[in-house]
Amino acid sequence: MKRPLLTAAALGGAAVFAWQLSRTDLSLRDLFDPSPEFDLQDALADGRGIARGEPIAVFAPRHVGSVVAADDRPLVANVTIVDLDQDGRADILVADAAANRVVWLQQGSDSAFAERDLASVAGPAHVTAVDLDRDGDLDVLVASLGVLFPNNAPIGAVVVLENNGRQQFTPRTLIDKVARVSDVEAGDLDGDGDLDLAVAQFGYDQGETRWLENKGNWQFESHLLQNLSGGINAVIADADSDGDLDIVSLISQEWEEIYIFVNDGRGEFTTTRVFGAANEDFGSSWISVVDLDQDRDPDILYSNGDAFDYAPPKGRNWNGVQWLENTGRLRFTYHRIGDYPGASSPQAADVDGDSDLDIVVVSAYNDWARPTAQSLVWFQNDGGMRFTMRDLANTPTHLLTLAIGDVNADGRPDLVTGGAHMSWPYDRLSRLMIWTNQWPGASAQQR
Amino acid sequence: MARRKRATTVSGGPPLSALPNTTRSPRVRTALILVATLLAAAAGAWLVSTLLIGRAVAARLPRLPNPVTAPRLAAEAMAAADTAARRWPSAGATAELAMTYHASLSSSEAIKAYALAASRDPSDWRWPYYRGLLLEERGDQVGAQEAFSTVILLAPAHGLARFHLGEIAFKAGRLADAEAAYLVAQAATLTDAPAATDHLPPRRGIPLSAYASLGLARVQLDRGDRQGGSERLAAIVRAHPDFGTAHALLRRLGKGEADASLDDGRAYVPPSDPWLDTIVARSWHSDLLLKHAAIAGRTGATARREWLVRRALSASPQGLDVLLEAAATERAANRLSEAKDFLRQAEAVAPDDHHTLVEQGRTLSEMGRLAEAEAVLRRAIRVRDATAEYNLANVLDRMDRWDEAREHYDRAIAINPYHARAMNNLGIGFSRRGDPLRALPLYRRAIEVAPNVVDSYTNLSAALGALGRFPEALEATDAAIRLDPAAADAHSNRGIALAQLGRRDEARAAFETAVRLVPTHTDARRNLAAINRPY
Numbered sequence: 005m006k007r008p009l010l011t012a013a014a015l016g017g018a019a020v021f022a023w024q025l026s027r028t029d030l031s032l033r034d035l036f037d038p039s040p041e042f043d044l045q046d047a048l049a050d051g052r053g054i055a056r057g058e059p060i061a062v063f064a065p066r067h068v069g070s071v072v073a074a075d076d077r078p079l080v081a082n083v084t085i086v087d088l089d090q091d092g093r094a095d096i097l098v099a100d101a102a103a104n105r106v107v108w109l110q111q112g113s114d115s116a117f118a119e120r121d122l123a124s125v126a127g128p129a130h131v132t133a134v135d136l137d138r139d140g141d142l143d144v145l146v147a148s149l150g151v152l153f154p155n156n157a158p159i160g161a162v163v164v165l166e167n168n169g170r171q172q173f174t175p176r177t178l179i180d181k182v183a184r185v186s187d188v189e190a191g192d193l194d195g196d197g198d199l200d201l202a203v204a205q206f207g208y209d210q211g212e213t214r215w216l217e218n219k220g221n222w223q224f225e226s227h228l229l230q231n232l233s234g235g236i237n238a239v240i241a242d243a244d245s246d247g248d249l250d251i252v253s254l255i256s257q258e259w260e261e262i263y264i265f266v267n268d269g270r271g272e273f274t275t276t277r278v279f280g281a282a283n284e285d286f287g288s289s290w291i292s293v294v295d296l297d298q299d300r301d302p303d304i305l306y307s308n309g310d311a312f313d314y315a316p317p318k319g320r321n322w323n324g325v326q327w328l329e330n331t332g333r334l335r336f337t338y339h340r341i342g343d344y345p346g347a348s349s350p351q352a353a354d355v356d357g358d359s360d361l362d363i364v365v366v367s368a369y370n371d372w373a374r375p376t377a378q379s380l381v382w383f384q385n386d387g388g389m390r391f392t393m394r395d396l397a398n399t400p401t402h403l404l405t406l407a408i409g410d411v412n413a414d415g416r417p418d419l420v421t422g423g424a425h426m427s428w429p430y431d432r433l434s435r436l437m438i439w440t441n442q443w444p445g446a447s448a449q450q451r
Numbered sequence: 452m453a454r455r456k457r458a459t460t461v462s463g464g465p466p467l468s469a470l471p472n473t474t475r476s477p478r479v480r481t482a483l484i485l486v487a488t489l490l491a492a493a494a495g496a497w498l499v500s501t502l503l504i505g506r507a508v509a510a511r512l513p514r515l516p517n518p519v520t521a522p523r524l525a526a527e528a529m530a531a532a533d534t535a536a537r538r539w540p541s542a543g544a545t546a547e548l549a550m551t552y553h554a555s556l557s558s559s560e561a562i563k564a565y566a567l568a569a570s571r572d573p574s575d576w577r578w579p580y581y582r583g584l585l586l587e588e589r590g591d592q593v594g595a596q597e598a599f600s601t602v603i604l605l606a607p608a609h610g611l612a613r614f615h616l617g618e619i620a621f622k623a624g625r626l627a628d629a630e631a632a633y634l635v636a637q638a639a640t641l642t643d644a645p646a647a648t649d650h651l652p653p654r655r656g657i658p659l660s661a662y663a664s665l666g667l668a669r670v671q672l673d674r675g676d677r678q679g680g681s682e683r684l685a686a687i688v689r690a691h692p693d694f695g696t697a698h699a700l701l702r703r704l705g706k707g708e709a710d711a712s713l714d715d716g717r718a719y720v721p722p723s724d725p726w727l728d729t730i731v732a733r734s735w736h737s738d739l740l741l742k743h744a745a746i747a748g749r750t751g752a753t754a755r756r757e758w759l760v761r762r763a764l765s766a767s768p769q770g771l772d773v774l775l776e777a778a779a780t781e782r783a784a785n786r787l788s789e790a791k792d793f794l795r796q797a798e799a800v801a802p803d804d805h806h807t808l809v810e811q812g813r814t815l816s817e818m819g820r821l822a823e824a825e826a827v828l829r830r831a832i833r834v835r836d837a838t839a840e841y842n843l844a845n846v847l848d849r850m851d852r853w854d855e856a857r858e859h860y861d862r863a864i865a866i867n868p869y870h871a872r873a874m875n876n877l878g879i880g881f882s883r884r885g886d887p888l889r890a891l892p893l894y895r896r897a898i899e900v901a902p903n904v905v906d907s908y909t910n911l912s913a914a915l916g917a918l919g920r921f922p923e924a925l926e927a928t929d930a931a932i933r934l935d936p937a938a939a940d941a942h943s944n945r946g947i948a949l950a951q952l953g954r955r956d957e958a959r960a961a962f963e964t965a966v967r968l969v970p971t972h973t974d975a976r977r978n979l980a981a982i983n984r985p986y
Contacts, residue, residue, distance in 0.1 A: 009488050016489040017496030024500040028508070029570040035503040075833045077805075102835065104868070126868050151869050157901045159869045209699050231703045258696060258719030261622065277673075280622025282595065282615060283588045284719050285742075308590065314745040316772045316806070318738065321556045322589045338590065343559070374520060428771055428804040 059395040062355060062382070063419060063439035068096070068117045069109055070435065072423075078102055078435035079152060080422025085409030086133040088142050089171050094411045096420055097144060098436060099128035101152045106131055106144060106165065109436065115412060123165050123175045127151045127184070129206075134190040136199055137222075141167040145201070149184040154208040154312070160185035162203055162216070178216060178224050183207030183233075191240035191249045193217070194271030200224075202251045204235035211235045213253050213263075217271060229265050229273055233257045234288075241293040241302050244334055256288040256310060264334060278304075278336045279328055285313045287323055289348045296327050296352055296361050297389055304328040304336060309347035311369035317427050319345025319369040325383065341383050342393045346370045349406040353417035356443050360385040364396075366403035368424050372432075379403045380421065380439070400434030402426070416441035508540040508567055512548065513560035522766045524735035525555040536564075542571035546578055554734035558585045569601075576605035580612060580726060592619045610639025610659050611724055617666050621673075630670045637663035645725055651732040652755040654723045654747055661691050662722045668700065677704065695719070720749050731759070737767035741776050748783070756780055771800050771807070778810060787818045805834040809842055816846050825850070832859070837867035845876065853880055871901040878910055887914035905935045912944040916951070924948040939969040946978055958982055 025032065072078055079102035088095045088108055096109035096117065104126050109117040127149035133142040143166050150159025161180035165173035178201070187204040193215055194200060201216040201224065211233035216224035234257030243250040248269035255261045261280040265273040281288070287310040296303040307325050311317035324343040328336035346369030355362040363383040370377040379401050383391035404424035411418040419439035515533050532551040536544040549564030565582035569575070583598030596619045602612040617632030637660045664687050671680035684701040687694055696719050731743050740763040747756035760780045763773045774797035781790035794811040801807055808831035815824035824846045831839035844859035857880060863873040878893035894911035901907065908931035915924035925948040931941035946961035959982050965975035 009485060012485060013488045013492035017492035020493045020496040021500045024497060024504060027571075027573065028504055030504060030507050034507045034511075035500075075835075077834050077836070151867055155869065156903070157869060157871070159900060209695075210703075233699070277622065277624055280592075281587075281590045282592060282618040282622055283590065284721055286588075286590060314742050316775060318772060320738070321558050324589070326590060338592065340589065340591065371520060427806070428801045430803050 062441060062443050063396060064442055065397065065437050065439050067434060068436050068438050069098070069107070069119045072433045072435050074430075074433075076102075076433065076435075077425045077430065078423045078433060079426065080405060080424055080435060081128060081149075081152065082130045082405045083407045083420045083422045083436065084132055085407045085411060085420055086142065088133055088144070090142065093413070094409055096407075096411075096436065096438075097131045097133060098422065099125075099131045099146065100435075101127055101129070101149075101424075104128070106146055108171075111411075122173050123163070125163050125175070126159070126161075129185065130187045132189060134199065136164055136190060137166065138198065139169065141169045143167045144173060145188050145190060147185040147188040147203070148180075149186060149206065151184075155184060156208045156210055158182055160205055160207070162188050162201065164222075176222055178222070179203075179226060183211050186235060187237045187239075189238060189240045193240070193249055193251075193267060195248065195269050200271070202238035202240050202253075204238035204253055206235050206256075207233045209233050209257075211255075211257075213238055213251070213255075213265070215251065215265075215271070215273075227271070229253075230255075230263065230275060232259050232261075234259060236288060237291050239291060239293045243293070243302055243330075245301050252291065252293050252304065254288050254291045254306070258284040260284060260286040260288050260308075262288075262291065262304060262306065262328070266334065276334050278334060279306075279338065281308070283322065285320070287311065287313065287320060290350060292351055294352045294361070296363075297329060298361065301330040301332070303330045305350045305352055305363065307344075307347040307350045307365060309345065309367060309369060311346060317369050319367065319371060321345065323347050325350050325363060325365050339389070341391050344381060344393070345377075348404055351406055351408045353408045355382055355417060355441065356384060357416070358385075358387065360387045363391065364406060364408060364419060366406045366421055368402050368404040369427070370401070372401045372429050377401075380406075380419075396439075398432075400432045400437070401429065403434070411438055412440060414441075416443065505540050508545065508571065509537050511563075511567060512536055512540060512545070513552070513563040516557050516560060521555045521557065521736055522770075524766050528735055529555050529557065540567070540571070542568055542575070545571055546575075549578065549581065550730060550733065553581060553585065554730050554736065554739065556736045556739055558589065561585055574605065576602045576609065576612075577726065579605075580609070581730070583612070583615060584727065587615060587619070592623060595619055608639055610636045610663075611722070611726070613639060614659060614663055614666070614722065617663065621666060621669060626670050626673055630667060633663040633666040633670065636660075637667070645729055650758065651728055652752065652758055653725075653728075654750055654752045654755055656720065656723050656750045656752075657691050657694050659722045661687055661694060661697075665694070665697055665700070668697075672700075672704075680704070720746055734762075735766045737763040737770050737773050740766065741772060744776060744780070748780075753784065757784075769800055771797055771804070774800065775807065775810065778814070782814060782817075787814055790814050791818065805831045805836050805839055809836070809839050812839075812842050812846065816842070816849070821846050821850050832862075835866060837863045837870055837873075840866065841870060841873050841876075844873065848876065848880060853884065856880065869900045871897040871904060871907065874900070875904075875907055875910060878914065882910070882914050882917065887917040890914045891918075903934060905931045905938045905941065908934070909938060909940045909944055912941070912948065916944060916947055919951075921948045921951045925952065937968055939965045939972050939975065942968065943972060943975040943978065946975065946982075950978070950982060955982060
């Protein structure tokens, strides 16, 4: 009698136990091992990124350019590292939206930088150096918003500062009276051997993406690609690895989408949306196109941290950095790298010299009332595309733009940052800073 | 049977018929014992499994965020919900913790807690729904899609979940899936929406069906069906004239039905979500409250905006953004004195914030306290800021200190070469002082910079009229009226130009239109009387 009873009891108990367990997603092992180990993949999958690592003093900062006074409110929209005078030393180009000027920081033989105004441009948003007229020197290509803050007026322009070979620059307006221009980049889009331009026009409600066909003699024919507002970037890259150049564009505002305008090699484009956030406040802020996983196709490194959806500007808890892995045939897989309020201008480089690409990011809109809120961080790659976020700086605040390059010619990637102090507090100001890489043995490797 | 037979044989007792009728008692007793044992075993198993599962769930509860960056009240709410859930992680307690994290903008923790709540009560669609909202917010479209699909399995008529699935599919380029989801969302109603929260006033707005219809229009456009997309957008605009995004899309297609002024500066507003409202209503995080206050402001839901701002003030009484939003809310309600008080508090928090000083100067100016406004704005212009310069110029202009005003208008334009309002005001100043010739280029430049501003054309027409250039003045008024047929000043100026050109009947009609639009329009009334007077 006892044995059947016990059997029945055990079976009944087990059935109840199993029924109870089946109503959860727990396994039997979970019940007897209630202290789950930290699961890196789980942490990544649930969007946390990796646990924050200890800060490592990688970069030594110093201010460059004109001195910032207490009542100054620097508004540097963009910086780029380039040897503009081709003297073998890296210089810095600056889109200074506070002064409505494009500025050149020329590096001298003593590693000091002399600041020189190149031209007056209203609301310069992006600046890059390219030999547009193929005369052997570098011209300066400028995207002009007109004004930095939202405006529907047709006040945008694309301006080139033509270099006469002696670093004397003459402004030429290639297009103007269009929706505010936020980015312009050069590449041969129609395969005719000269450089055409890809243009992102943020506008406000009436933005556009277009390309300008170089017809020679500084004449450009405009071709509209799309008329969505909020264009931030129009990056030229061979996104589908077919040998011609495509345009990768980031559209913010309520769209929050990334498009690839796929080139047939002759300047005919078909439009493909490769990512879109269904969160209309996602806050897309920047893309870089880079082979992040080094598998010989371009991926998209992407930050969301724009804070102007609601006033006053403030970072959001969903802001951060992600990469879109190119899996071929214009398909991209989303991977969150980490949370970072106000994230902007992510750039990839091998910061620590271990041959994989790390990511450096700035923030213009972190929670500055918190003294530990970071304006500059890097995500250290463990070689398997798992990233550890490491603090770099909480001072200065409000860093909007970042460039990576070997400024001091020591073979290691350094940083240049630009401050954009659009909102309080104003106690840790900066305009332009160089962050010299001190990691032993790191080698320069970037987009 | 075999057992009974064997027992009878072995016992060798009296015949069965001679025994009292208790032969079933042992069987009943056995059955009872069996049932009791089973029940006890089941109860024991239930108890043990419940305890073990509870312990396992408690161990999987997300750790409290460290460091806690949320405001104090939000941090306290999270700590209390965490304690309760760890004590006994029932489905309710786990869900409560998840919602508290959600309301406190601790999204990672909320996502994890919602998953646990769903595992404790898989029949409740709310937990995957909220989880889906958070995953979507963070750009995890795959995770969000899974979550919303779970919602649909549990609540197939859930219109908002369908809409979110449509959005995710559309963004991923799965147009057929998007279309199917939008079609269901378009027909869905919020029949099972939660009761309105006790305090948070509801948000009026565009219905979900219109958003779904907008999604369908985008699907059509993506498929190259321009005509169908345009027609659908036109129908949305007709039904919901305030739907800025629909206007914007329609106008991008080059369709004349779209009203440019409606999408200018009109930010997107997400569809209202009564389930999300239950999270917002319990929040003590000023960032979440202010976000929804801003959305309420965009939709004209004044009571809701004020409720949210008041709650944000309770949560973060010293928050600069909260104080500025409180001031903006008071200003919007024309409670200027209260607005000024909030701005003074904001100044105490951030004495060097020129934006705060500009707002304070504007408010004082609107209150007519011009000397105080000037003092505040002079502090604001220590920073190179076009808005500060413009507002100071305005105040000085109103104080009739034209030379000083001019200087600051000029500075505003030097800082912002596209400051159309400064150009306009500067032009008005010259016109009023009998120098319309200097005003002309300013108005023309203002029109070039901001071609949709009616006042610039009206001012230009007045200056041209003052110079006796009536045909040009007429052109300017016509341009103004094309932009805004209800612009009474433009009609009045048009009447003047027409009268000067000898077109008396048309002039009379223009003055009549101006008076009809604004019955108190002094100039138009006087001119109408004059033109009606016999020679």
